[in-house]
Structure formats: C-alpha cells, structure tokens
Amino acid sequence: MKIAILPGDGIGPEIVAQAVKVLNVLGESFELETAAVGGAGYAAHGHPLPEGTLALAKAADAVLFGAVGDYQYDTLERALRPEQAILGLRKQLGLFANLRPAVLYPELANASTLKPEVVAGLDILIIRELTGDIYFGQPRGVRECPDGAFKGQREGYDTMRYAEGEIRRIAHVAFQAARKRDKRLTSVDKANVLETFQFWRDIVTDVHQEYPDVALEHMYVDNAAMQLVRAPKKFDVLVTGNMFGDILSDQASMLTGSIGMLPSASLDANNKGLYEPSHGSAPDIAGKGIANPLATILSAAMMLRYSLNRAEQADRIENAVKAVLAQGLRTVDIYEAGTTKVGTEEMGNAVVKALA
Ligand SMILES: NC(=O)c1ccc[n+]([C@@H]2O[C@H](COP(=O)([O-])OP(=O)(O)OC[C@H]3O[C@@H](n4cnc5c(N)ncnc54)[C@H](O)[C@@H]3O)[C@@H](O)[C@H]2O)c1
C-alpha cells in the first residue's frame, strides 16, 4: 500500500516526521513517498500544488499531510499561495467529508482552558462539509459596487452556495456516523438569515427520514458556538458547512486541551482520504522543536482505520498516545505543573517506544 507523505510548511515537516516514525515501526510493508506541497511546493516547483505532488496523491492509497502556509507567501497572488494546495487537494480528490473528532484524554482534563468538569469525558465528532460553500462558490473577487450607499466604490464579494446533492451526501455521512455512536446528530446552520442554510436545513430534514433511529436537532451556528463552551458534552455528532465547520472545529480543539491534539480525516465517497492535523503550520513555533506531534500521529491512526483497513494498528497507536500521556509527557501546549515537558521529537520517540 502506498502512502503519499506531504509535510508542507512551518511545523509540518517536524510533526509529520514523528508520524512517519510511528508508521515505520508498525511492522507493515507500507510504501511511503514524500513530495513538496504548499510554500515548499512553490519554492521547489513554482506552484503550491505541483503536478507531481497531485499525481502522487491521486495514485496513493492515502495521503498524510502536515500543514501549509507561511507569512512570507501571504502577498503572492491567491492562486500561488500555500493554502491553495490543501484546497486544491480536497477539491481534486473529491474529499467532501471532513471528520474531526474532539476527544479529551482524561490526563489532559486540566490542560483545557475550560473547567475539568465541563470537558471530562468529552467525545464529540464534528463533520465538516469540505468541498463546497463560500470556500469554492463562484463568482468571487473585487469589483465596482453596483448599488446601494457605496455604489461605485470597490467591494469584495464571495458566493455562498450548496447544491442539493452536496448536502445530501454529507448528511448521509453524518447520519451513518451518528448511527455508530450515540445516535444523536446536531445540524448546524444559519437558516434564520441565509437562503443557502435554510435549504441545508430542509435537505438534512428530508434525509433524516431514512434514519429514524437517529435523533436530529437543528441549531444556529451562533448558538452552537456558545453551547460548545457551555456544555460541549451534550453533543454527539455535529454536521455543518465548510466555513462554520472550520471555525467550530478550531474552537472545539481547545476542549481537548490544545489544537495540537485534534486529528482529522478528509474522505471521498469510497473512504479514500487525506489525513492531517486540524491545526496550521504554526509559523510562530516552527523550527523550535516544540510543536505537539500528537494530532498528526492520531491522524495517521485515522488513516489506518478509515482508508487502509488496519483498525488494530489504529488502536495500537491510540493506545500508545494514551500511554505517553499517562507517563506524564507533555509538549509545551499541553504542559501543566507536575508533568514532564518534552519536545516534538521526544514525544514522537515516546510514542514509538510505547508501541513496542
Ligand atoms: N490545513 C492546513 O494546512 C492549515 C490549517 C490552518 C491554518 N493553516 C495556515 O497556517 C498558517 C498559520 O495559521 P494560524 O496561526 O492562524 O493557525 P495555526 O493553527 O497554525 O496556529 C494557531 C496557534 O496554535 C499553535 N499551534 C498550532 N499547532 C500546534 C501544535 N501542533 N503544537 C503546538 N502549538 C500549535 C500555534 O503556535 C499558534 O499559536 C497560515 O498560513 C494558515 O493559512 C494551514
């Protein structure tokens, strides 16, 4: 089985190196092939998603991705910015279903900024639609404002849109995921203001008829943001659009102690997928050897479970992560008094050791 390794920028190479070490000690004969992506792709080949990288990602059985983005590229024209690499991969590989599990390991109850009793036992799954919404809607750009009080001035505009089929397929993914868990699904929208999300609500309600065993509730995104910090354990599975999912999943990451703990799977209709931590390239800490590699290592575990049919290896990795946390090892983002501060590499090595 072939795995495309795309480390990317910033802390990407540091954290992906730890996940690769873990994959290499599992005793499997995976073929790992690395390629440049993001700012690294632009620097090496003049494009954030070089043709060879895209071809590798398409040919591989799964993709392990670090993160892209670096402030030095923020002034490039949009098509050449590092972020276009991950957006392009999602679109071109048809990765419409993004699963972001926010699970609190008991050892990290005090690492969260919320009170331990609010987050203890947390296990929620955020399902984010990943290839539609205002992220990809056309037209978009900057133009002359055609009407209203600011007529004639320049205006920026984007288009929010969702086709019925796009909503139906992500709704099916969400209902099926809920069916395997506590059978409760919260669909998050902004139906009180936006036509796109009234339509979203209507279609999700329709799909619900096929899943009578799952309890469905609808919630406005502003309320969902509030409930996520007020009583996050009341949720089981949340499903939402691309932009709301981006924001809510970063918010949910802090329930788990750190954004460095939140893995993700981005899947197509056949469970082929790209696996990446939910965080970015963290340029502020890149090269310091302090980034938390656990979200990336846990993303590799999701890859084994969802795309490579190796659930027992995924369990092994997740148990090894639990073991290192139980040993008191902490990167700086999850550090608290009484635990042992370790760097990126030491954390990776500890997971490898715990697997033995
Ligand atoms: N999928 C992706 O590749 C992806 C996702 C989000 C942001 N980005 C890009 O990353 C760059 C930086 O964005 P940002 O600063 O808004 O978000 P970020 O997630 O990179 O960082 C936010 C904060 O979290 C910290 N952090 C993130 N990951 C961490 C880890 N593993 N361990 C410890 N601390 C960690 C960072 O140090 C920073 O303080 C931008 O160019 C952005 O576009 C890429």
Ligand SMILES: CC(C)[C@H](C(=O)O)[C@@H](O)C(=O)O
């Ligand atoms: C880097 C950016 C394009 C990306 C997104 O907005 O989807 C990031 O925030 C994420 O969550 O993976």
